[in-house]
Amino acid sequence: MKTQTKDKIALLKENFFPRMKEVDLSDLQDYIYPDPVDWPPFTLREVQVALSSVATRKAPGPDGISNLLEIIYEQCKKWEEKHASKFNPKKFKLIHLLSKYSKITDKEHPVWLDGREVKPVPKCRILGLIIDNKLNWNGHIEHIETKMTKSLGALSSLAGSTWGTGYKGLRQVYQAIILP
DSSP: OOOSHHHHHHHHHHHHSOOOOOOOOTTSTTOOOOOOOOOOOOOHHHHHHHHHTSOTTOOOTTTTOOOHHHHHHHHHHHHHHHTTOOOOGGGOOBOOOOOTTOOOOOTTOOEEETTEEEOBOSEEEETTEEEETTOOOHHHHHHHHHHHHHHHHHHHTTBOSSSBSOHHHHHHHIIIIIOO
């Protein structure tokens, strides 16, 4: 096992930045081959800082390099063709779920799928749950409170203390509409 700093750096260079094979460029007229990059010495801490500041498995979108979401979307399109289904890109939502320790600063970066821009949203609805980007469920709790307030307001308008539907009727409406 290599324990010297220079050996470790060489190992990193060899595995993460392999040297390109020499290419015969004699057939190209006036081609200027770039000089090889001369890597300065670096420490393990510098490598850790550099790697921690990069989003995992995601390349920047605007430079034309496809990111993980675009790759997954292409797989979904193949599935949709095979199973005679259709995804609606207008309904797509993008939500960033980042750790509070994350060093990613561009949380507003959109993704392009099928020529359509999908911008990040602070919260979205998935299978009936409102999920926000901090995963604290406040958005879902607010949604349920609003829904219940409306339902109980409608229920209270069905009867008063001296008029309207009786107790049993109100209880049936409550159990059939509000509880589920």
